[in-house]
Amino acid sequence: MKRTIKIIGAPMDLGQLRRGVDMGPSAIRYAGVVERLEHLEFEIEDLGDIAIDRPRTTIDEKSGLRNLQSVTAASELLAKKVTEIMESRSFPLVFGGDHSISIGTLAGISKYYKNLGVIWYDAHGDLNTPETSPSGNIHGMPLAVSLGLGEEHLIKIGEYSPKVKFENIVIIGARSLDEGEKELIKEKGIKVFTMHEIDRLGMTYVIEETIKYLKDRTDGIHLSVDLDALDPIYAPGVGTPVNGGISYRESHLAMELLSESKLITSAEFVEVNPILDEKNKTGNLAVELMGSLFGEKLL
Structure with missing residues (x-):
């Protein structure tokens, strides 16, 4: 790294x-x-937060999406900031915020790679479009948008599309998928390790297979960690918790193995909601996982 x-x-x-x-x-x-x-001997520059307006909730008449204009504007701004980080040849580390921020993150990153890989560590697929979404919430759509599917304004952020190819994605920890997402996964052959595979095969196998799958077909790998990938026992401060998730130890092992691979070129950690949390348990967990991702070891 x-x-x-x-x-x-x-x-x-x-x-x-x-x-x-x-x-x-x-x-x-x-x-x-x-x-x-910093304790791990990285040079850290915290650029602060992008400015995001706080308008009243709006529903786009054409698409039915909530807050479309505001999310689009924020995503454009985030893409610009991430692009500046890429231009400086530094490692982009993005903190959310709901998972819709990935639209901007990937728009700022992927143009610097011919074949960007994406590891989507999440309970959800985030592969909905306006036609398949049960809620109209854009945080359930960022991966689809980055694949070039969905609402036109979101797809065009960064002035190019798609940001990532179907065959360059691995979803880890899925246990809540909508019907439209299931159909897309099967149709496009998106690689997914559900909780069934994690339980049956173990996290070591899942990460080793992920690395093997992405290593030769990609020239960079973005890691997107939604804290709801973990079981709510460990990460209560998330907006859409789903029981039966990845454990604390399994997640550290995943980050440690990804660290050892030396393949991760950018990362984001999203969906930490302190209002729903217990004494910042989920915020602390996010930082602990970052420690493992960036090389922290017990001995």
């Missing part, structure tokens, strides 16, 4: 309905992320 990490916060809560996730970047910083990564 690059030894200079530049942090950017995206205090977005417009991609869904539950308030509080906009305080996620603050919760992660409060948990001591800068100090932890």
Whole structure:
């Protein structure tokens, strides 16, 4: 990994309905992320948070999506900031915010790679489009948008599309998929390790197969960690918790193995909601997982 990490916060809560996730970047910083990564001998530059408007909730008449204009504007701004980080040859580390921020993150990153790989560590597929979404919440759509599917304004962020190819994605931890997402996964052959595979095969196998699958077909790998990938026992402060998730230890093992692979070129940690949390338990967990991702070891 690059030894200079530049942090950017995206205090977005417009991609869904539950308030509080906009305080996620603050919760992660409060948990001591800068100090932890500096202790690992990285040079850290915290660029602060992008500015996001707080309008009243709107419903787009054409698409039925909530807060479409505001999410689009914020995604454009985040893409610009991430592009600046890429231009500086630093490691982009993005804090959310709901998972809709990935639209901007990937728009700012993927143009620097011919075949960007994406590891989507999440309970959900986030592969919905306006036609398949049961809710109209954009935080359930960022991976689809990055694949070039869905609402036109979102797809065109960064002035290019798609940001990533179907065959360059691995979803890990899925246990809540909508019908339209299931159909897309089967139709396009998207590689998914559900909780069934994790339980049956073990996290070591899942990560080793993920690395093997992506290593030769990609020239960079973005890691997108939604804290709801973990079981709510470990990560209560998330907006859409789903029981039966990945364990604390399994997640650390996943981050450790990805660290050892030296293949991760950018990362984001999203959906930390301190309003729903217990004494910043989820914010602290995010920082602990970052420690493992960036090489922290017990001995």
